[in-house]
Amino acid sequence: KNQVEQSPQSLIILEGKNCTLQCNYTVSPFSNLRWYKQDTGRGPVSLTIMTFSENTKSNGRYTATLDADTKQSSLHITASQLSDSASYICVVSEGNTGGFKTIFGAGTRLFVKA
Amino acid sequence: DAGVTQSPTHLIKTRGQQVTLRCSPKSGHDTVSWYQQALGQGPQFIFQYYEEEERQRGNFPDRFSGHQFPNYSSELNVNALLLGDSALYLCASSRRDTQYFGPGTRLTVL
Numbered sequence: 123k124n125q126v127e128q129s130p131q132s133l134i135i136l137e138g139k140n141c142t143l144q145c146n147y148t149v150s151p152f153s154n155l156r157w158y159k160q161d162t163g164r165g166p167v168s169l170t171i172m173t174f175s176e177n178t179k180s181n182g183r184y185t186a187t188l189d190a191d192t193k194q195s196s197l198h199i200t201a202s203q204l205s206d207s208a209s210y211i212c213v214v215s216e217g218n219t220g221g222f223k224t225i226f227g228a229g230t231r232l233f234v235k236a
Numbered sequence: 237d238a239g240v241t242q243s244p245t246h247l248i249k250t251r252g253q254q255v256t257l258r259c260s261p262k263s264g265h266d267t268v269s270w271y272q273q274a275l276g277q278g279p280q281f282i283f284q285y286y287e288e289e290e291r292q293r294g295n296f297p298d299r300f301s302g303h304q305f306p307n308y309s310s311e312l313n314v315n316a317l318l319l320g321d322s323a324l325y326l327c328a329s330s331r332r333d334t335q336y337f338g339p340g341t342r343l344t345v346l
Contacts, residue, residue: 156334165240165326165337166279211278223292224269224335226278 124149126214128227136235139202143230145195145212153215157186157197160209160229169197169210199232207234238263240329240338248344249317257312257341261329267291268310269335270302271326279326285310317345 126147135141147155154173158166170179170186172195178187183200199206212227241260249255261268267286271279281294285304304310308329314321322345328335 158337163324163340163342165242165328165339168334168336171334224281226271226280228278 124214124216124223124225126212126225126227128210128212128230130230131228132231132233134233134235135202137202137204140198140200141202141232143197143199143210143212143232145197145227147193147195147212147214147225147227149193149214149216149225151217152190152193153217155186155188155195156213156215157184157195158211158213160211162208166211202232202234204234204236207232240265240327240336242325242327242338242341244341245339246342246344248346250346251317251319253317253345254313254315255317255343257314257325257327257343259310259312259327259329259338261308261310261327262336265329265331265336266308267330268304268308269328269330270310270312271328272296272321273324273326273340275323282312314343319345321345 129144156171157169160166169184172188185198188195209229209231211229214225216223243258269284270282273279282296283293284291288304299315301313324340326340327338
């Protein structure tokens with residue numbers, strides 16, 4: 123069964139600190155992996171997207187990595203800010219059509235405290 | 237470019253009623269997907285529309301139906317509402333790969 127599992131479920135860090143969120147997946151065939159940031163009650167906003175051949179991608183203070191062999195991805199947030207408090211969702215697309223069946227992780231809830 | 241828009245923002249219904257949610261995709265996007273997100277959970281895929289046809293469907297009952305119009309906008313209809321249908325309903329549009337999400341419609345069923 124295709125699944126996407128994220129850890130930790132929630133995380134509390136102090137402003138200015140770094141953190142790393144994990145995503146493990148069993149989706150096959152693999153198309154791409156995306157990380158989204160979702161503020162409470164709002165729609166998800168795309169942070170990064172990686173295909174099979176990419177193993178790292180950055181978007182400002184966000185850096186995503188992908189190990190397609192072990193089917194693991196991480197999202198590293200550098201110098202966290204209060205506005206980083208949100209849910210971070212890992213999404214894996216199945217297949218190679220682009221028309222894609224997408225599997226969402228349950229998300230990691232990040233709290234950044236002053 | 238207004239991005240993906242959804243209406244209404246919030247909606248309150250009672251059990252057994254029917255509801256229609258609307259989505260306008262980002263300019264240039266031809267594919268619309270609908271998701272249900274319960275509180276504290278990740279989005280669950282409902283179905284996807286492309287060229288006015290349902291292309292893929294998740295594990296949702298027939299009470300959930302949809303439509304895509306020639307201008308690529310889409311509707312999600314839910315019949316015979318249950319308390320468990322209370323959720324944030326997200327619409328995402330795409331052309332090929334990356335999906336762009338709308339702000340969602342918060343549905344509360346009493």
